[in-house]
Amino acid sequence: MSMQDMYLSAFKQEHWDNFVELFDEWYAQLPDEWKEEARLRGIPEDIGRVLLCEMKDSALKWIDKKVPALGDQSPASYLETEEGTNALRAAILRMPR
Numbered sequence: 001m002s003m004q005d006m007y008l009s010a011f012k013q014e015h016w017d018n019f020v021e022l023f024d025e026w027y028a029q030l031p032d033e034w035k036e037e038a039r040l041r042g043i044p045e046d047i048g049r050v051l052l053c054e055m056k057d058s059a060l061k062w063i064d065k066k067v068p069a070l071g072d073q074s075p076a077s078y079l080e081t082e083e084g085t086n087a088l089r090a091a092i093l094r095m096p097r
Helices: 005-009 013-021 024-026 032-040 043-062 083-092
Strands: none
Touching: 005 083, 013 043, 013 083, 024 043, 032 043, 043 083
C-alpha cells in the first residue's frame, strides 16, 4: 500500500471540514499576496488556508519539495488527482503541531 493510499483510506471529509474552520480568523489576517500565490500554484483554498496559517509563506516552497511522510513525493504531486488531494488533506491532519 502506498503512502497516498494509506492517507486516502484515513480521510474523513467531516474531520477535515471541522479542522479547516479553526483557521478562519487567522486566514483573514494573512497577506493577500500569499493567498493569490497559493491560488496560482493550484493549491485548493482549504488546503492553502491551513498551510499558510501554519507555515506562513514557507508553505509555498514546501508544496514543491519531496516529503518523506508522503512517500518522497511532493505535496504538489498529490494535488494532481482528487484522491491525491484528499490523501494530502489526511496527511496534513496528521502533521505534528
